[in-house]
Amino acid sequence: MSLNKLDVNDPLLKWRDAFPIVNETTYLINNSLGAMPRAVYDSLRDYADTWAARGIRAWGEGWWDMNVALGNQIAGIIGAPSNTVSMHQNVSLAQGILLSCFDFDGPRNKVVIEGGIFPSVYYVLRGMLPSHIELCMIPGDDDISVSVERIVDAIDERTLLVPVSHVLFRSAYILDVKPIIDKAHAVGATVILDGYHAAGIVPFDVTALNVDFYLAGVLKWMCGGPGGVFLYAREDHLKTMKPGLTGWMAHQRPFDFEVADIELRDDAFRFLNGTPAMASLYANRPGVEIIAQVGVENIRRKSKHQTALLIELAEAAGYAVNSPRDPERRGGTVTVNPPHAYEVSRELITREILVDYRPQAGIRISPHFYNSDDEVRMVISAIQAILDNGAWEQHTSGRAFVT
Ligand SMILES: Cc1ncc(COP(=O)(O)O)c(C=O)c1O
Numbered sequence: 001m002s003l004n005k006l007d008v009n010d011p012l013l014k015w016r017d018a019f020p021i022v023n024e025t026t027y028l029i030n031n032s033l034g035a036m037p038r039a040v041y042d043s044l045r046d047y048a049d050t051w052a053a054r055g056i057r058a059w060g061e062g063w064w065d066m067n068v069a070l071g072n073q074i075a076g077i078i079g080a081p082s083n084t085v086s087m088h089q090n091v092s093l094a095q096g097i098l099l100s101c102f103d104f105d106g107p108r109n110k111v112v113i114e115g116g117i118f119p120s121v122y123y124v125l126r127g128m129l130p131s132h133i134e135l136c137m138i139p140g141d142d143d144i145s146v147s148v149e150r151i152v153d154a155i156d157e158r159t160l161l162v163p164v165s166h167v168l169f170r171s172a173y174i175l176d177v178k179p180i181i182d183k184a185h186a187v188g189a190t191v192i193l194d195g196y197h198a199a200g201i202v203p204f205d206v207t208a209l210n211v212d213f214y215l216a217g218v219l220k221w222m223c224g225g226p227g228g229v230f231l232y233a234r235e236d237h238l239k240t241m242k243p244g245l246t247g248w249m250a251h252q253r254p255f256d257f258e259v260a261d262i263e264l265r266d267d268a269f270r271f272l273n274g275t276p277a278m279a280s281l282y283a284n285r286p287g288v289e290i291i292a293q294v295g296v297e298n299i300r301r302k303s304k305h306q307t308a309l310l311i312e313l314a315e316a317a318g319y320a321v322n323s324p325r326d327p328e329r330r331g332g333t334v335t336v337n338p339p340h341a342y343e344v345s346r347e348l349i350t351r352e353i354l355v356d357y358r359p360q361a362g363i364r365i366s367p368h369f370y371n372s373d374d375e376v377r378m379v380i381s382a383i384q385a386i387l388d389n390g391a392w393e394q395h396t397s398g399r400a401f402v403t
Contacts, residue, residue: 007372012294012302016370019223026353026375031172031197031333031366034223039286047282067276068268073288074230077296078214079205081235086268087281088229091194092120094215095163097231097271098192099128100244108160108189114146115139116168121194125163143322143360144171145329152183159189166204167197170361171323172331174202181211196220201303201332201368203296206232213237221332221368223287227280231271239266247273299369303332306367306376310334313380322361337362338383346395347386353379
C-alpha cells in the first residue's frame, strides 16, 4: 500500500521491504506469528548448503554451539549475561524441563499461578505436578487484568513455584512482575515468567528483574518463526538446578558416551537435552537480528502510539475494547470486541487484513514496527464496513479456524 505523509516520516517503515508479507497483506497479527523476514530464505539456504557440503563436519563447525549462540543474541536484547539463554522447541516443553528440576516431596506444596495463564502451560503444570501440590490460581479481575497484589498475597512459605505470565495473551495486560518476584524470593519460592507477549515488543531486563527463569517464543514479536523458544536461567540456577528431563547436550563430556550419572554443564547447555532442530535455529536467527537492530525501545515507542490510535478509533466507533487504556500497562495488542466479533474477524481475513480472534476477548489487532498508521486506521474502518453491509453474515456456519 502507498504511505501517507506522516507515515513517510516514520523511520521504522524502512523495514517494510524486509518482510514480504507486509506488502501483500495488512499484517496485523504479530501477536500470533510475526512476519517472516526475507533473510530467512538465505538463512535456510545456508542451512541446506552447510548440510549438503559439510555433512557431519557441520557439528564441529558451528552446529553444536548454535543453540546457545542464538541464545546469546537474545541475551543482548533482554539484559541477560552471555551463556544463560538456551533455545527450545516450545514453551510447553521448556516448562516441562523446568518442572523436572523440582522436588515435590518437600514441605513446599503450593504453586501460585494467575487466571490469564496460557492453557498449554496450565496443562503441563496439571500433568506434571503430583496431586498433593495445591495449584492456587488467582483469577482475573475482569476481562483485562489480574491483581498483582492478590498474586503477591497468595505467595507464602508453602510456595515452591510461581509460574506467571508477564503479559496476558488475551488483553496484552502487562503485569508489574517485580513485586511478585521480590515476594517469591522473600519466602524462598522460584519464579518462572512466561513473556511470550513481551519479547520483542515490551522492553525488559531479566537481570534488573532478578527473575529466576524467563521463557518466551521468538515467533511472535521477534519475527523468528515457529520452533524457537528461549529459556533464560539466572546464573546461580545454572550451577545448581538438576533437570530430570535432560540429555547428552547438557553433559560436560558428551563425546565420552558414558552410561553413568550425567555431569551437567554450568552454562545454558545445562537445560538442553537431545539433538537440536537445526533448521529452526537457522530460521529463527534473522528475526532476532532485526529486532536487535531496530531496538525494542524504538519498537515500544511506536507500538504505544499505534495501540493508542487503535483504542481511540475503536471507541469512537462504539466497540468494546478489552485491553488496558493505560499505555504503561498495555503490551502490543489491542483486543476489540465489536458485535459479531468472530464473524467479523473471518471476513477481515478474507479481505487480507490478518488478525485473530480469542473467545472471551474479541479480535486481537497487533501492529508491529513495520506497520503504518494507515493500516491501523484501515482495520477499524473495515470492521465498520463489514458490520454496516452485513458481510459478517457469510461466516456464521461454525468456528473452525485456528488463528
Ligand atoms: C503466553 C503464551 N505462552 C505460551 C504460548 C505457546 O506455548 P507453546 O510454545 O508451548 O506452543 C503462547 C502462544 O500463543 C502464549 O501466548
